[in-house]
Amino acid sequence: MVEMRRRFWVRLLRAGPVGVVAGFLFAGGALSAQEPTVRAYVEPPEVEVGDHFELKIEVTGVSEVEDFNFQPGFYHPFAQRRDLSDGGLPFAMEITPATAQSAGSVTISFLLVAVESGFFDFAPFRLTADGRSLETDRVLLLVTRPGDTGDGVVRARFEPAASKLMEKVTLIVDAPGRELSLGDVTLPDLSGFATPVGSSSMARSANFDFLAFRPGTHEIGSVSVSIDGEVYETGPLTLVVNNEHGAIEVYAAVNTEQTWVGAEFVLSVETRGVRELDEDPVLPDMSGFAELLFGGASGHGYNSRGYTAHAEYRFHALQSGEFEIGPIAVSAAGQTVRTEPMRLTITAAPPETVVSPERLRAAVSAAKRRVYVGEPVFVTYRVLARDGSSPFAEWSVRGGDHAFATPVHEDFQIHDLGRQRGGWRRITVDGRSYRADTEYLVALMPLEPGEQTIGPAEFRVQVHTREPLGQSLSRGANMSRAGMRGEWTPMTLTTDPIAVEVMPLPAEGRPEPFRGQVGRVEVASWLDRTDAVVGDTVTLRVALSGNAYLRLMPEPRVVLPEGLELSEPEISDDPPQVEPDRASTRTLVYRLVATREGNYRLAAVELPWFDPETAEYGVSRGESFDLTVHPAGRE
Incomplete structure (x- = not known):
C-alpha cells in the first residue's frame, strides 16, 4: 500500500451573489495514467417534498484540484441545505488515495432537503484539476408531492376556480423548474361547457383562456405534458360554472x-x-x-x-x-x-366631391368594334380606383346593390352577364395604374346593320372615407365598430359611349331555313330509346357546341311527324359562367309523347350558321332516328 500524504485547504470566496471556491491538493505516491474525469449526480434521482437527497461531484484521475467554481444546490429555491461537514463547511468530502493500479479521486457531497415539487436541474459545475478545465453535465432531479393524483411533475389549475356564465377562466399549466410551450401541452376536451378564446406561453407556464357557457360542476380529465420525450399528467380538474350571467x-x-x-x-x-x-x-x-x-x-x-x-x-x-x-x-x-x-x-346635398376623376373613373372596352348582324359584342365595364389596399388607407370605393345600369339600345339585344371575378387586377389607363374594383360583362347582339353607338353605362358607387388612424387610436377601447366604418359618399360614374360598325349578313350562299345563328356550331343528338307504347315519354337530347355565343343564338328547329308531341326544351350550359372566346356546350332536352301507334322517322336536327371569321355559311346535323310506337296495354 502506498503511503499518501495529504495537504488540504479550502477558501470561501465571493462568486456572483453566491459561490464557493475550494482547492484540493493530493501529494504522495505516483498516480496511474488516466484521463481526468468529473461527474455530478443526485442520490436518489427521485424524491418527495420533505425528503433528503445528496448532490455529489466526483473527480477522478487527478493529483491536484486547484479551483472549484459552482452554484450549489442548497441555494436553489426548491431545496434547502443540511450540513454534513464537521468543520462547518457546506459540504462533506471523501478522498480515495491513488495506488499503482488506480488513480485517486475526491467526492464532494451536499445534503439537501426538497421543498418544492417539479422537474429541476443543477447547472454544470466547473473546476480546474492538474491545470485542466473540467465541467460536469447538468443534473436532473424529480421532486413529487406526497398524495399527488398525477405524476406530481406538472400542475394545472383554473383561475378562478368558479366562474359565471360567459366569464373568462384561465387554465394554467406549469412544471416547476421547466419551461413550457403551448405545443408541449395536451388538454382534455372542454367543448361541452367552455369555448377556447386564446392562449399564451409564459416563462414556466402555458395559459389557456376559455369562456364558460354551460352551468354546473364539470369534472374533466388530466392535462398531459411532454417533457424531454416523456409524458406526464396532472391530476383531474374540476371547474364550477355558476348559473348566473354577468350584466351585459x-x-x-x-x-x-x-x-x-x-x-x-x-x-x-x-x-x-x-x-x-x-x-x-x-x-x-x-x-x-x-x-x-x-x-x-x-x-x-x-x-x-x-x-x-x-x-x-x-x-x-x-x-x-x-x-x-x-x-x-x-x-x-x-x-x-x-x-x-x-x-x-x-x-340636402353632399359636400364637394371627395375623390377627383383622376383617382376614380369608369372605363369601358369592347372585344370587337366591327361585327355582323347577330354577332355579339362583348363589352366590359369597370370601376377603376387609385385607392389604397391598406385597411388604414385614406379612402376606398364600394359598389352597392344595383350599382350598375346597362345601356339601353333598341337595335341591340342586351344580355347582362353580371359581375365578374376580377380580383385586384391592375389596369393602366392614360399612363396611370388603377385597381379594377368592379367589373361587369355585357353581351350586346346587334339586330340591324349600320354605324351604331352603344350609349354610356352608369355605376352608382359609394366612396368610403376612413377616419384618420390617429383619431381612431386615440379612442382606444371605446372605439365602436360603427365609429371605425368611416363615411360613405355617393357618386355616379359614367362610361364613354362605344361606336360599333355592324355589317349585314351576305345573301349569297345563305341556306334555308337560316334563323340568324352567327358562329360555327356542331350538333349532336341522342334518343333514349327506339321502342315505346302510346302515352310513353321519349327523351331527345340535342347538344350544340362551339365558340359561338350560344345563349343568344336561336334554338334549332325540331320537326316531328304527326302522332308525336314536343315539349319546350330544358336548357343547360357548360360552363355555366360565360367566358368569351372559350368553347361551350348548350344542351337542350326535349320530351316527346307518343299519341298513337306507328313507325316514325325522326329527321336529323339541322342548324344552319354563319362563320364571321370566314364569312361563309355552313350546316351542322345531328342523327336521325326510327321510333316504333306500340298500342297501349302491350306487355
Whole structure:
C-alpha cells in the first residue's frame, strides 16, 4: 500500500451573489495514467417534498484540484441545505488515495432537503484539476408531492376556480423548474361547457383562456405534458360554472354625425358579454328620414373584455333635417337593455366631391368594334380606383346593390352577364395604374346593320372615407365598430359611349331555313330509346357546341311527324359562367309523347350558321332516328 500524504485547504470566496471556491491538493505516491474525469449526480434521482437527497461531484484521475467554481444546490429555491461537514463547511468530502493500479479521486457531497415539487436541474459545475478545465453535465432531479393524483411533475389549475356564465377562466399549466410551450401541452376536451378564446406561453407556464357557457360542476380529465420525450399528467380538474350571467353592456352608434340625402349610413349595435342575442334588436321608427337597405345580427367577436355580439344595419338617407334615433331595445342572456338615443344630421346635398376623376373613373372596352348582324359584342365595364389596399388607407370605393345600369339600345339585344371575378387586377389607363374594383360583362347582339353607338353605362358607387388612424387610436377601447366604418359618399360614374360598325349578313350562299345563328356550331343528338307504347315519354337530347355565343343564338328547329308531341326544351350550359372566346356546350332536352301507334322517322336536327371569321355559311346535323310506337296495354 502506498503511503499518501495529504495537504488540504479550502477558501470561501465571493462568486456572483453566491459561490464557493475550494482547492484540493493530493501529494504522495505516483498516480496511474488516466484521463481526468468529473461527474455530478443526485442520490436518489427521485424524491418527495420533505425528503433528503445528496448532490455529489466526483473527480477522478487527478493529483491536484486547484479551483472549484459552482452554484450549489442548497441555494436553489426548491431545496434547502443540511450540513454534513464537521468543520462547518457546506459540504462533506471523501478522498480515495491513488495506488499503482488506480488513480485517486475526491467526492464532494451536499445534503439537501426538497421543498418544492417539479422537474429541476443543477447547472454544470466547473473546476480546474492538474491545470485542466473540467465541467460536469447538468443534473436532473424529480421532486413529487406526497398524495399527488398525477405524476406530481406538472400542475394545472383554473383561475378562478368558479366562474359565471360567459366569464373568462384561465387554465394554467406549469412544471416547476421547466419551461413550457403551448405545443408541449395536451388538454382534455372542454367543448361541452367552455369555448377556447386564446392562449399564451409564459416563462414556466402555458395559459389557456376559455369562456364558460354551460352551468354546473364539470369534472374533466388530466392535462398531459411532454417533457424531454416523456409524458406526464396532472391530476383531474374540476371547474364550477355558476348559473348566473354577468350584466351585459349595450352600445349603439352611427358611423357619422352628418350625412346627406342619397347617401348611406351605418347603425351598429354592440352587446358586450354575450355570444348571441335572444332576438334581433328592436329598432325605433326611422321611416320618416331613412330607408333600411339591409341588416341584422352579424356574428360575434372576442377581445380582452370577452365576447361581443354584433348587429349592423345599413340605411339610405331620404330626408334632410335634424333627427333623433331613439333607444334600441336589445334582449340577451335573459336581460333587456336599451341604448341611449343618438342624433343624426342629414343635409340636402353632399359636400364637394371627395375623390377627383383622376383617382376614380369608369372605363369601358369592347372585344370587337366591327361585327355582323347577330354577332355579339362583348363589352366590359369597370370601376377603376387609385385607392389604397391598406385597411388604414385614406379612402376606398364600394359598389352597392344595383350599382350598375346597362345601356339601353333598341337595335341591340342586351344580355347582362353580371359581375365578374376580377380580383385586384391592375389596369393602366392614360399612363396611370388603377385597381379594377368592379367589373361587369355585357353581351350586346346587334339586330340591324349600320354605324351604331352603344350609349354610356352608369355605376352608382359609394366612396368610403376612413377616419384618420390617429383619431381612431386615440379612442382606444371605446372605439365602436360603427365609429371605425368611416363615411360613405355617393357618386355616379359614367362610361364613354362605344361606336360599333355592324355589317349585314351576305345573301349569297345563305341556306334555308337560316334563323340568324352567327358562329360555327356542331350538333349532336341522342334518343333514349327506339321502342315505346302510346302515352310513353321519349327523351331527345340535342347538344350544340362551339365558340359561338350560344345563349343568344336561336334554338334549332325540331320537326316531328304527326302522332308525336314536343315539349319546350330544358336548357343547360357548360360552363355555366360565360367566358368569351372559350368553347361551350348548350344542351337542350326535349320530351316527346307518343299519341298513337306507328313507325316514325325522326329527321336529323339541322342548324344552319354563319362563320364571321370566314364569312361563309355552313350546316351542322345531328342523327336521325326510327321510333316504333306500340298500342297501349302491350306487355
